[in-house]
Amino acid sequence: MELYDLKGKKALVTGGTKGIGNAIANELAAAGATVIISARTAPENTPHHFIAADLTNAAQVAALAQQITESFGGIDILINNVGGLTTPGGGHGSLTDAHWEQELDLNLISAIRLDRALLPQMIEQNSGVVIHISSVAGKQALWNLNMAYAVSKAALNSYSKALSTELAEKGIRVLTVAPGATKTEPMVKFLNDFSASAGITPEEGMKQLMAQTGGIPMGRMAEPEEVAQLVHFLVSPSAAYLTGTIYAIDGGSLPVVS
Template sequence: MSTTATPRFLIDPREFADQRVLVTGETKGAGQAIVRRLSAAGAVTVAVARTALPEGESTPGFFVQADLCTPEGVDTVVRQVQDKVGGIDILVHNLGGSSAPGGGFAMLTEQHWQDELSLNLLAAVRLDRALIPPMLERGRGVVLHISSIQRRLPLPDSTIAYAAAKAALSTYSKALSKELGPRGIRVNSIAPGWIRTTAAEALVKRISEHAGTGEAAARQSIMDALGGIPLGRPAWPEEVAELVAFLASERAASIHGSEYAIDGGTVPTV
């Protein structure tokens, strides 16, 4: 497969027929790729994002604009889900990111910590609390949490709070799997490494501005902090979406309570 071209995969257009899927953090990057991948396989998708779709752009299925960092935003999503599709069969928590400044722990205020935890952990907790009970009533469903390899390999210059929140998300996901597995709900998590997204480029820019260096030097500093990527490149959003599609499908019917890294070999331990 080319290291520069967006990958293409064969898709069964009926694999997720009649399945209702909700994906958070949809308007760009991995979230957008996940919605398109599952929709192409027949799913009825509900995409959720804090910001509206860019002018002239559309998304398959339904779009809900809501801030999941607030209880009111979750209430909006629950109402819209009920009105538009009647419930959810597959829940993909892709929402996440970091807006904290570079410069290490001393640069992080109380508000930075609150924001990172709310976005990267509590948004998933809030939505799970609202949407999983109907799954339990039906005795089936799939929940996927998008964590990060930074839970094991944090970048101290710029993403301490983000890494801590993602570590908490992975632990929460494992605990949830123990509770829900016996009741018919599969729960897994995915830990991407560096993905080619606009959010990743925004991080590069923040590091560059703080360090007073060019973006090439900032990008290299991230590579150095990660210890390099043995595969030689970041992942494409479409590759993350393909892993989501597999774990959400019946092909992964016995996979439960696990976390899968998609990082090109970045994490150096077993």
């Protein structure tokens, strides 16, 4: 469909070698975009242009931005997908200063750092789309499981909204996509670790987690490709009047009007 065509567009997808990031990279490439992916470690093989970078390292972010400028002349689409739950559960008493700093650096500061490096070129061309991949945890924290992660994603939501307001008159759209439970390797590992610590099966662990969040009305986790399809729409010309909004893709799990 022409309104979803991304031919001639250049996109950077961070964390683009696995899970949601890989699905987004494949989706945008199928729509005609030139796709660059970044991660700390190179994949065994990929059809996309790969640049190694640790986005928690300011020098590596600067090098990534420079290489993109030199090799591609900039980008039109930035998907800030890097992030993850890296801190222990157990509530506030289990989290040290280092835990908080680690989670905020990975899930918030890395996006801010990369935006700052790449936005000047978008501003100069008076066009571009920035997508921040957040999480429904940013609206529904589970104190015993993901407190620091949820806080970091809530901060990302707020930053994304503020940035969208600043950049709207400069021709740049900024949007946030907040997946719920999605069938990725990190999610499977989280479920297995949670279940092992509780002495239950992964199936029972999933039931317990869903009980805490109110369940998933659609009865299953999302596939990474379903998140990618939403991102594709949001970066396409069909979404030209959309900016500043958070889009939850969670099978109806958030128990509030948002």
